[in-house]
Amino acid sequence: MHARPYLPQAKRVVEHFCQELGPQLSQQLGDLHLDALTLMIESALSASAYDTLQLSANELEDLLARTRQRMPGHSAS
Numbered sequence: 001m002h003a004r005p006y007l008p009q010a011k012r013v014v015e016h017f018c019q020e021l022g023p024q025l026s027q028q029l030g031d032l033h034l035d036a037l038t039l040m041i042e043s044a045l046s047a048s049a050y051d052t053l054q055l056s057a058n059e060l061e062d063l064l065a066r067t068r069q070r071m072p073g074h075s076a077s
Helices: 007-021 023-070
Strands: none
Touching: 007 023
């Protein structure tokens, strides 16, 4: 099964949005559209987390390269 770690947070955002809209407008939107909104928010959160993780991995690779250059006897490759 595929983990969806951002689904609970996305649901909370949509629930808060529905509270701001009120029950009548929320009902007019309907479950299908609210589910689509939840999915879009979940996707945005996931993409943002991935971008941050990728940036951190790149920074770690740079740090590793600099550390290796400082090691005695290490030749640049």
